[in-house]
Amino acid sequence: MYRPAWFAAVSIALAMSLAWAISAPRARFTPGQWERLGLTGDAVAGRLVFFEGGCDSCHMKPGQTDPMQLGGGLELKTPFGSFYPPNISSDPSDGIGLWRSVDLANALLAGVSPKAQHYYPALPYPSYRHMDLQDVADLMAFLRTAPAIKGRAPAHSLALPFSIRRGIGFWKLLFLDDHTVASRRNQNPQWRRGEYLVDGPGHCGECHTPRNWMGAMKVQNYLEGVHSGDRKDDVPSLVSGDFATWSREDIVTALTGGFTPVGDVLGGEMTSVVRNLARLPQADREAIAIYLKSSHRRQDHIAAP
Amino acid sequence: MKTIWFTVLAIACGVGAASAVSDAIAQRRALMKSDGIAAKKLYDMAKGAAPFNLKVAQESLNTMAEAAEKTPLLFPDDSKSGGGTAALPAIWENKADFDARFAKFRKDVATAINATKDEITFKTVAPTVFENCGGCHELYKAKSG
Numbered sequence: 288m289y290r291p292a293w294f295a296a297v298s299i300a301l302a303m304s305l306a307w308a309i310s311a312p313r314a315r316f317t318p319g320q321w322e323r324l325g326l327t328g329d330a331v332a333g334r335l336v337f338f339e340g341g342c343d344s345c346h347m348k349p350g351q352t353d354p355m356q357l358g359g360g361l362e363l364k365t366p367f368g369s370f371y372p373p374n375i376s377s378d379p380s381d382g383i384g385l386w387r388s389v390d391l392a393n394a395l396l397a398g399v400s401p402k403a404q405h406y407y408p409a410l411p412y413p414s415y416r417h418m419d420l421q422d423v424a425d426l427m428a429f430l431r432t433a434p435a436i437k438g439r440a441p442a443h444s445l446a447l448p449f450s451i452r453r454g455i456g457f458w459k460l461l462f463l464d465d466h467t468v469a470s471r472r473n474q475n476p477q478w479r480r481g482e483y484l485v486d487g488p489g490h491c492g493e494c495h496t497p498r499n500w501m502g503a504m505k506v507q508n509y510l511e512g513v514h515s516g517d518r519k520d521d522v523p524s525l526v527s528g529d530f531a532t533w534s535r536e537d538i539v540t541a542l543t544g545g546f547t548p549v550g551d552v553l554g555g556e557m558t559s560v561v562r563n564l565a566r567l568p569q570a571d572r573e574a575i576a577i578y579l580k581s582s583h584r585r586q587d588h589i590a591a592p
Numbered sequence: 593m594k595t596i597w598f599t600v601l602a603i604a605c606g607v608g609a610a611s612a613v614s615d616a617i618a619q620r621r622a623l624m625k626s627d628g629i630a631a632k633k634l635y636d637m638a639k640g641a642a643p644f645n646l647k648v649a650q651e652s653l654n655t656m657a658e659a660a661e662k663t664p665l666l667f668p669d670d671s672k673s674g675g676g677t678a679a680l681p682a683i684w685e686n687k688a689d690f691d692a693r694f695a696k697f698r699k700d701v702a703t704a705i706n707a708t709k710d711e712i713t714f715k716t717v718a719p720t721v722f723e724n725c726g727g728c729h730e731l732y733k734a735k736s737g
Contacts, residue, residue, distance in 0.1 A: 518676050518677070518678050518734065519677075519678055519680065519734035520734070521734075540639075544635075544722070545725070545726050545729075546631070546632070546635050546722075546725075548632070549628055549629070549632065550627075550628030550629050550630070550631040550632030550633075550635070551628050552628075552631075552725040552726055552729045553726075553729065554678075554726075554728075554729025554730055554732075554733040554734065555680075555729070555730065555733065555734050558726055558729060558730035559730070561726075
């Protein structure tokens with residue numbers, strides 16, 4: 288006996304449960320899997336990871352100058368609405384004081400919270416997911432040394448449909464494919480270090496790469512800058528344009544003190560980037576310069592089969 | 593006839609006002625450009641990338657002093673956008689802080705001009721000049737170069 292209404296209802300229910308299933312947040316590690324890696328975090332090493340990633344640039348409480356005041360709440364204005372990076376201080380209820388290393392690993396590498404929810408990619412896990420696991424363990428150890436700060440950041444204020452957090456599951460399916468994972472082959476250790484810093488924790492591409500209408504980096508235009516027509520919103524290319532005239536030495540100088548070859552000083556968001564990178568060993572800034580000036584960057588080797 | 597003259601006058605005034613605005617943007621951009629060229633020379637000498645030259649140091653510091661004197665006067669309320677400006681709205685929201693930072697910059701450049709007698713005195717005082725750049729650019733200038 289053929290009953291159309293019944294059939295339609297079952298189909299819709301099936302489609303909805305399928306959509307629910309494929310958009311499910313998937314943690315990278317279970318606590319047991321992480322335990323078996325046997326990683327021990329070192330807070331001193333983690334301090335450098337913290338400045339490589341520039342955690343404070345977004346999570347420092349607005350109006351503070353101490354990068355360890357990680358109370359969150361800075362407004363990040365985007366075409367999708369306003370994001371407010373949360374409190375990542377060591378406060379057990381308002382911050383991440385109760386997090387285990389596996390929680391940080393799943394947040395940074397998979398964009399999944401300890402409560403098994405998706406994080407919005409305003410947390411740049413499309414880049415952070417390239418991070419070394421030891422670095423994640425070290426970073427967790429360092430974050431535990433940050434002072435506890437009370438108070439939560441405001442909830443994100445986003446327009447529909449972006450306010451539906453579950454939708455991020457589809458976004459991840461579309462844009463977090465393995466093709467964007469760096470290959471790191473056939474290059475010397477300095478180049479690989481530069482690649483790691485730029486593509487991984489440093490997340491340079493998150494601002495220096497144009498985004499598509501769904502807010503994902505256009506990988507084929509990786510690091511080519513954003514050219515909006517309004518100089519205030521532009522982000523320079525790290526491939527061509529003025530940057531092509533920069534030497535490795537120029538890059539190191541700019542990342543150490545902010546001075547560019549024309550005597551300008553990097554401003555806006557780059558100020559805190561420079562402040563953080565200036566705390567790294569000189570060799571790391573040199574590695575970034577070597578990678579950025581090489582012709583074997585990510586967009587080249589992702590094109591290879 | 594009167595109407596025509598009135599129209600001409602009105603247009604002339606309008607054009608005058610418009611060009612005054614774009615002039616302010618063009619002038620402050622030119623000043624900051626020369627400030628940057630001077631800063632680059634000073635910066636290279638301070639970190640040893642270029643040989644020290646007292647005359648170049650003094651000239652460059654004087655260029656900076658001029659920029660520090662004139663630039664803050666070139667941000668009228670109607671020059672917030674256009675003309676390729678990278679000035680952020682925060683300037684007009686925090687005008688007192690903006691002006692105070694320029695005042696400190698002027699003071700530090702003046703101190704540097706008086707203190708710079710040779711390479712050693714220059715290298716001692718130069719960092720106090722440079723530390724002014726980043727603070728303003730972070731808050732008041734869009735990131736692009």
